[in-house]
Amino acid sequence: xxxxxxxxxxEGRTIPTSAKTAxxxxxxxxxxxVALLDSTQAGRTSGELLGVGGAIPIVAKLxxxxxxxxxxxxxxxxxxxxxxxxxxxxxxxxDRGMNLWSGLHxxxxxxxxxxxxxxxxxxEIHDVRKNNERDVSNRLNLREDxxxxxxxxxxxxxxxxxxxxxxxxxxxxxxxxxxxxATGQTGIMVEGDGCPVDCVVSDxxxxxxxxxxxxxxxxxxxxxxxxxxxxHPRYSAVTLGLLHGCxxxxxxxVYEAGRKNxxxxxxxxxPPLKKILExxxxxxxxxxxxxxxxxxxxxxxxxxxxxEAERERVRRxxxxxxxxxxxxxxDELVDAIIAxxxxxxxxxxARAG
Amino acid sequence: xxxxxxxxxxEGRTIPTSAKTAxxxxxxxxxxxVALLDSTQAGRTSGELLGVGGAIPIVAKLxxxxxxxxxxxxxxxxxxxxxxxxxxxxxxxxDRGMNLWSGLHxxxxxxxxxxxxxxxxxxEIHDVRKNNERDVSNRLNLREDxxxxxxxxxxxxxxxxxxxxxxxxxxxxxxxxxxxxATGQTGIMVEGDGCPVDCVVSDxxxxxxxxxxxxxxxxxxxxxxxxxxxxHPRYSAVTLGLLHGCxxxxxxxVYEAGRKNxxxxxxxxxPPLKKILExxxxxxxxxxxxxxxxxxxxxxxxxxxxxEAERERVRRxxxxxxxxxxxxxxDELVDAIIAxxxxxxxxxxARAG
Numbered sequence: 001x002x003x004x005x006x007x008x009x010x011e012g013r014t015i016p017t018s019a020k021t022a023x024x025x026x027x028x029x030x031x032x033x034v035a036l037l038d039s040t041q042a043g044r045t046s047g048e049l050l051g052v053g054g055a056i057p058i059v060a061k062l063x064x065x066x067x068x069x070x071x072x073x074x075x076x077x078x079x080x081x082x083x084x085x086x087x088x089x090x091x092x093x094x095d096r097g098m099n100l101w102s103g104l105h106x107x108x109x110x111x112x113x114x115x116x117x118x119x120x121x122x123x124e125i126h127d128v129r130k131n132n133e134r135d136v137s138n139r140l141n142l143r144e145d146x147x148x149x150x151x152x153x154x155x156x157x158x159x160x161x162x163x164x165x166x167x168x169x170x171x172x173x174x175x176x177x178x179x180x181x182a183t184g185q186t187g188i189m190v191e192g193d194g195c196p197v198d199c200v201v202s203d204x205x206x207x208x209x210x211x212x213x214x215x216x217x218x219x220x221x222x223x224x225x226x227x228x229x230x231x232h233p234r235y236s237a238v239t240l241g242l243l244h245g246c247x248x249x250x251x252x253x254v255y256e257a258g259r260k261n262x263x264x265x266x267x268x269x270x271p272p273l274k275k276i277l278e279x280x281x282x283x284x285x286x287x288x289x290x291x292x293x294x295x296x297x298x299x300x301x302x303x304x305x306x307x308e309a310e311r312e313r314v315r316r317x318x319x320x321x322x323x324x325x326x327x328x329x330x331d332e333l334v335d336a337i338i339a340x341x342x343x344x345x346x347x348x349x350a351r352a353g
Numbered sequence: 354x355x356x357x358x359x360x361x362x363x364e365g366r367t368i369p370t371s372a373k374t375a376x377x378x379x380x381x382x383x384x385x386x387v388a389l390l391d392s393t394q395a396g397r398t399s400g401e402l403l404g405v406g407g408a409i410p411i412v413a414k415l416x417x418x419x420x421x422x423x424x425x426x427x428x429x430x431x432x433x434x435x436x437x438x439x440x441x442x443x444x445x446x447x448d449r450g451m452n453l454w455s456g457l458h459x460x461x462x463x464x465x466x467x468x469x470x471x472x473x474x475x476x477e478i479h480d481v482r483k484n485n486e487r488d489v490s491n492r493l494n495l496r497e498d499x500x501x502x503x504x505x506x507x508x509x510x511x512x513x514x515x516x517x518x519x520x521x522x523x524x525x526x527x528x529x530x531x532x533x534x535a536t537g538q539t540g541i542m543v544e545g546d547g548c549p550v551d552c553v554v555s556d557x558x559x560x561x562x563x564x565x566x567x568x569x570x571x572x573x574x575x576x577x578x579x580x581x582x583x584x585h586p587r588y589s590a591v592t593l594g595l596l597h598g599c600x601x602x603x604x605x606x607v608y609e610a611g612r613k614n615x616x617x618x619x620x621x622x623x624p625p626l627k628k629i630l631e632x633x634x635x636x637x638x639x640x641x642x643x644x645x646x647x648x649x650x651x652x653x654x655x656x657x658x659x660x661e662a663e664r665e666r667v668r669r670x671x672x673x674x675x676x677x678x679x680x681x682x683x684d685e686l687v688d689a690i691i692a693x694x695x696x697x698x699x700x701x702x703a704r705a706g
Contacts, residue, residue, distance in 0.1 A: 081487070105487065105554065105556065106487075134434070134458065134459075136587045136588075137586050137587045138586075138618070139586045139618070139621060140620075197555065198554075198555055198556040199554055199555070199556065200554070200555055201458065201551075201552055201553070201554060201555070202550065202551055202552070202553055202554070202555045202558045202590050202591045202594060203458065203551040203552065203587075203588060203590075203591060205555045205590040206586060206587050206588070206589065206590055207587065230593070230636070230639070231639040232597075233490050233491075233492045233559065233597060233640065234489045234490045234556075234559050234560065235489075235556060235559070236559060236593050236594060236597045237555050237556075237558040237559055237590045237591065237593050237594025237595075237597070238555045238556060238590065238594075239593075240583070240589050240590050240592075240593040241555060241589060241590025241591075242590075244585075244586060244589045244590070265491070265492070267493075268492060271639060279635065279636070279639070282632065282635065283583070283632070283636075286583070286584040286624060286632070287586065
């Protein structure tokens, strides 16, 4: 793949919760991103609005951006549909010879106008969610001493992907053979492989996840990105298929401090953290004994003092290690994973560290 | 729709567990079925092999069947793929001017050879699982006093659809306004409407189920067909999406007496019935308070004496009404549903009975 020089489309929604895909691509591929496209915020910077990406400029139109060869859709709207006003922008990008990357459920390559324009101009369309998974899970041939750690969440958009990536990087830094297993469009854009499980036909979610595990279990530790929540009114099907497909021995519970209601459904309260932990342990253990071994706190909205108080409160309440992988760094949870590996598979502990 | 005269394809698998779709269509549409097509069992009858359908003949080839205008695929193989040897039979049926009904995941209408032949001959292809569901659940506008009863199971192929249909018929016979909500290909073939939730993209399973509820909640009691099991290694994603999409106030637990291992995965033991009950109540109650109010026992493999003993044992173990809706009739569970409606919505109790 030629080097990407990416403009990320975040029109009207350059805020951390909506522009989740944008934020993550900027965080992990900062050298590939040349601009954000949001006519409502032109002149400002990515760092100002998203807290990542420093001086990467926000521009009003493609013509104002530095030279680029890729337009990447940087938000993931509920339902995954293409907002109609964006069509013009996509067609303009194609006209400028840019490739398109999209994580929408509505595949750009299935859109007659867009795919015809792309074919005519010879540009590529990457529909990251497109798949034709048709295999069921068999729960056979799992490597016994591959440690599968799954990030499970209180809700959507709490930071499961971020925690998974940061823990993988933390383990690698300590010499462990760890691999991030991407299960959503943003993770796949960052990692370059994975499976968009939320776009798999429901009968095959468990099977598609299992295939990811089988393909990667030559690594000693897998950090499998969670999706949604077992209590999520909309997406719990995805969450449980993923949990039962990756059969984790251990889980990291991810939550956002201060969040009271379901993301995008503020009339539905979230269950208490302790309940979410119990439900995950119960459902995971239907497949094999599994427990939550640590908590990744997203303390984005808290002051430093409040974040420390919250961390201590949750440590006491759940009796588990707790950290914000961005604010505090991932070390406390990395330690917990290493200790868990040592406990379950002592013969592997000597390999690194 | 013109009257169907159906030949059901069950080649090599005319046994109750494999020919689930066939058995159910024969049970509920006996006047539409003219023959079964299974070259390995020609000369025998549906009644002998499936226990339903009496003298409906089994024939070796289409030319041996009574006049028919429809070929219906009567099995649901794991993975939903079309067994390659059947292609010839389907093409012959098309050539004879027969319409096709299929519940496979591999859509016949997407198969170039089959769809071209059908178009040429002017026959219809009904891919019952085909859908383009793209709506998320909102959990709004649910009719408060519509009683939603969901059949949940110990495993696949235990009789959830059968229990749902028989309970609906039992309630109607007592004058209640009940409706069977089909969620799988067989149920849809029997009922004429519904949603094939196991073929919906996983992000939209909860939403597709909710749409079914919203469209039918003018009925007082809905009997929503369950799929798989919350502990099923392969299909738990479907099961939970369905459970959270239909937000039942009550559940009927369906199991097969004597089954020890997961259907088709005999190396994986089933959890105890009591555990399955607890897991279902816990997961359903994340959405709204919900409990199991009765047990539908499938005692197919038991002698009458053993069936009575098993029924008593489970009644005592779980403290719930128990019956085999076929062997005993559905009355004990119909009574339980009526009593539950009276308890939750006393103002509706006077409407029927």
